[in-house]
Amino acid sequence: xxxxxxxxxxxxxxxxxxxAAESAYRLLRRQGLRVDFPKDQICCGQxxxxxxxxxxxxxxxxxxxxxxxxxxxxxxPSGSCTAMVRDNYPIxxxxxxxxxxxxxxxxxxxxxxxxxxxxxLGVKNVGAKYxxxxxxxxxxxxxxxxxxxxxxxxxITNIEGIEYIELPENQDCCGFGGTFSVKMADISNAMLNEKxxxxxxxxxxILVGSxxxxxMNISGGxxxxxxxxxxxxxxxxxDRGLRG
Amino acid sequence: MTKSDFHDRVSEALQDxxxxxxxxxxxxxxxxGRVNQLKTLVDFQEWRERAQAxxxxxxxxxxxxxxxxxxxxxxNGGNVHWALTAEEAVAHIHRICKDKSAKSVVKSxxxxxxxxxxxxxxxxxxxEVVETDLGEYIIQLANQxxxxxxxxxxxxxxxxxxxxxxxxxxxxxxxxxPALTAFAxxxxxxxxxxxxxxxxxxxxxxxxxxxVVLFTxxxxxxxxxxxxxxxxxxxxxxxxxxxxxELDTMLNxxxxxxxxxxxxxxxxxxxxxxxxxxxxxxxxxxxVIVDNGRSRILGSKYQEVLNCIRCGSCLNVCPVYxxxxxxxxxxxxxxxxxxxxxxLLDGLEKWGELPYASSLCAxxxxxxxxxxxxxxxxxxxxxxxxxxSGNAAEKxxxxxxxxxxSSQTQYALLKKVGRKAQIxxxxxxxxxxxxxxxxxxxxxxxxxxxLAKKSFHERWRELKRGDN
Numbered sequence: 001x002x003x004x005x006x007x008x009x010x011x012x013x014x015x016x017x018x019x020a021a022e023s024a025y026r027l028l029r030r031q032g033l034r035v036d037f038p039k040d041q042i043c044c045g046q047x048x049x050x051x052x053x054x055x056x057x058x059x060x061x062x063x064x065x066x067x068x069x070x071x072x073x074x075x076x077p078s079g080s081c082t083a084m085v086r087d088n089y090p091i092x093x094x095x096x097x098x099x100x101x102x103x104x105x106x107x108x109x110x111x112x113x114x115x116x117x118x119x120x121l122g123v124k125n126v127g128a129k130y131x132x133x134x135x136x137x138x139x140x141x142x143x144x145x146x147x148x149x150x151x152x153x154x155x156i157t158n159i160e161g162i163e164y165i166e167l168p169e170n171q172d173c174c175g176f177g178g179t180f181s182v183k184m185a186d187i188s189n190a191m192l193n194e195k196x197x198x199x200x201x202x203x204x205x206i207l208v209g210s211x212x213x214x215x216m217n218i219s220g221g222x223x224x225x226x227x228x229x230x231x232x233x234x235x236x237x238x239d240r241g242l243r244g
Numbered sequence: 245m246t247k248s249d250f251h252d253r254v255s256e257a258l259q260d261x262x263x264x265x266x267x268x269x270x271x272x273x274x275x276x277g278r279v280n281q282l283k284t285l286v287d288f289q290e291w292r293e294r295a296q297a298x299x300x301x302x303x304x305x306x307x308x309x310x311x312x313x314x315x316x317x318x319x320n321g322g323n324v325h326w327a328l329t330a331e332e333a334v335a336h337i338h339r340i341c342k343d344k345s346a347k348s349v350v351k352s353x354x355x356x357x358x359x360x361x362x363x364x365x366x367x368x369x370x371x372e373v374v375e376t377d378l379g380e381y382i383i384q385l386a387n388q389x390x391x392x393x394x395x396x397x398x399x400x401x402x403x404x405x406x407x408x409x410x411x412x413x414x415x416x417x418x419x420x421x422p423a424l425t426a427f428a429x430x431x432x433x434x435x436x437x438x439x440x441x442x443x444x445x446x447x448x449x450x451x452x453x454x455x456v457v458l459f460t461x462x463x464x465x466x467x468x469x470x471x472x473x474x475x476x477x478x479x480x481x482x483x484x485x486x487x488x489x490e491l492d493t494m495l496n497x498x499x500x501x502x503x504x505x506x507x508x509x510x511x512x513x514x515x516x517x518x519x520x521x522x523x524x525x526x527x528x529x530x531x532v533i534v535d536n537g538r539s540r541i542l543g544s545k546y547q548e549v550l551n552c553i554r555c556g557s558c559l560n561v562c563p564v565y566x567x568x569x570x571x572x573x574x575x576x577x578x579x580x581x582x583x584x585x586x587x588l589l590d591g592l593e594k595w596g597e598l599p600y601a602s603s604l605c606a607x608x609x610x611x612x613x614x615x616x617x618x619x620x621x622x623x624x625x626x627x628x629x630x631x632x633s634g635n636a637a638e639k640x641x642x643x644x645x646x647x648x649x650s651s652q653t654q655y656a657l658l659k660k661v662g663r664k665a666q667i668x669x670x671x672x673x674x675x676x677x678x679x680x681x682x683x684x685x686x687x688x689x690x691x692x693x694x695l696a697k698k699s700f701h702e703r704w705r706e707l708k709r710g711d712n
Contacts, residue, residue: 013700051626052623053630053646054627140603140604171561172605183600187254190258190568224676
């Protein structure tokens with residue numbers, strides 16, 4: 001593939017989990033792709049959009065549209081940021097024809113990490129080897145809005161040496177929900193506690209996910225409770241399995 | 245941050261382990277039943293799309309279908325009463341009961357009557373009102389309101405029901421379902437025979453024939469609409485379908501989505517009062533069509549929510565409802581549908597927090613048999629809330645966010661300053677507390693990650709160099 005592939009790291013990965021974006025980058029490179037990182041990118045605008053602040057979101061979202069104007073594929077290690085562009089940019093720019101057109105074009109080139117590997121590249125096995133017991137958190141935006149449910153599981157279960165255990169009640173939200181986690185902190189925490197019980201019931205060594213914000217929430221709760229279980233993005237697990 | 249009534253109700257619910265256990269067990273049973281039962285439909289998504297099209301078409305032509313329905317009911321010998329407000333609806337029902345010198349009224353489940361506080365108004369006038377749906381009867385004895393659209397006593401267990409019934413019985417009843425239902429049956433049987441007026445809700449009204457259709461599981465609905473001489477049906481103005489052909493789709497989807505049943509035990513169809521040559525049925529039929537805020541939703545960006553068929557499946561899959569139950573929502577309709585329609589029917593000024601009682605996980609939309617995008621409607625409500633009564637501090641915070649996250653220079657500076665500022669609070673790459681609100685809400689129960697030593701933007705140059 002000689003097309004130009006760009007990485008959209010997302011602000012959460014950029015600020016808090018750069019290693020996840022780095023792993024995604026290495027995996028894309030291993031597929032023989034030329035990968036670049038347009039430096040004007042920041043954030044998709046989701047935090048303000050989900051709180052009802054449309055103008056503020058449009059301001060942030062426009063920067064992203066211009067940052068990726070000139071690429072063939074954009075890959076993001078985040079289900080929710082991808083869903084934000086696909087589902088909510090048309091709402092955000094409905095009265096702004098110029099940016100609406102740009103947003104539609106951007107959405108047609110944007111893929112979530114696992115989705116890109118399985119649906120576009122046709123790669124379910126990256127050739128990684130790693131011995132660990134793993135469970136997976138299906139983020140709501142991944143499974144319900146993007147309808148990407150099997151792709152990350154395919155990538156994980158094809159790692160040689162992985163024992164995959166399905167997370168009970170895996171359809172339930174972890175309680176993050178952006179500002180929901182602070183606005184409705186008590187409810188959010190009750191949801192998180194149920195998620196943590198389910199995660200711990202699997203006996204897994206690693207909790208894998210496709211959305212760093214959900215992982216930030218779950219790992220924050222796990223570490224506060226003193227549970228020793230690693231949390232990481234799918235790309236990080238694959239990368240680890242390739243680096244040995 | 246001052247705590248509101250909503251937050252108080254949530255705190256109360258979260259501390260009630262009994263309630264949370266009961267709700268979790270019941271919703272688990274209902275949502276598993278739903279998933280299993282939907283497999284018996286060849287293509288659920290196709291059914292949903294058909295159902296969505298039927299409901300959207302009906303709501304778009306609501307005036308026309310309501311007119312046809314009204315004419316047909318009158319042709320069949322029934323009476324139709326229009327109520328713009330809850331007060332008007334109560335007045336109609338009150339007048340009918342007075343005309344019949346009613347002392348006793350039996351009811352079969354109607355959520356709309358909860359909107360009207362009907363029981364309270366009738367009881368004030370010394371008219372006894374008895375709820376005959378088992379769940380409704382339980383909460384009536386407990387002096388509560390429903391906490392679920394179709395399973396109103398979802399927050400009760402056999403043990404708590406046994407306590408309530410034992411008090412009425414004057415003796416200790418065992419906490420066993422057969423004994424408890426037998427007791428309710430015995431008490432209610434006499435009530436059916438004594439009542440002058442029967443009041444039911446309405447699952448669907450059929451425009452073409454002027455019929456009212458009720459889905460029930462206990463048989464009490466049939467008693468209510470056949471034993472008393474006067475029958476009152478209360479229906480929300482949106483509960484209409486063009487004909488029996490469209491009912492077929494709803495009949496396949498509603499019970500499956502609600503309780504995981506292929507079909508409810510009883511499907512009753514009322515075609516007007518008893519005719520001259522007929523042996524039984526009510527002698528008089530009154531249909532009260534209630535607006536109570538619904539027409540304000542018509543033609544607005546929220547019109548789709550009138551498609552709701554009140555199956556309650558959004559409640560059963562909602563992780564928020566699962567934790568706090570129905571009463572915390574504060575009004576008649578709980579769960580995701582409640583978080584949307586309560587502010588629409590009763591005012592966003594009063595119910596401005598409800599649209600935020602969701603993590604926007606979209607499980608409700610995924611489960612909805614008529615495909616209402618409830619998560620999107622919640623977002624619309626948040627937008628409206630911000631527009632009309634925004635919080636100044638929050639607005640300022642998002643203004644700052646928008647400036648910092650739309651300029652590479654400011655964003656880089658923010659990360660740089662943040663990394664220095666966080667130092668006193670960081671232990672092992674985590675922040676355990678000490679930050680100002682709203683992040684302190686997070687760190688009460690969860691660790692917050694420290695900003696990475698080098699952001700990905702800063703790492704990029706090295707990565708690129710390593711590759712070449």
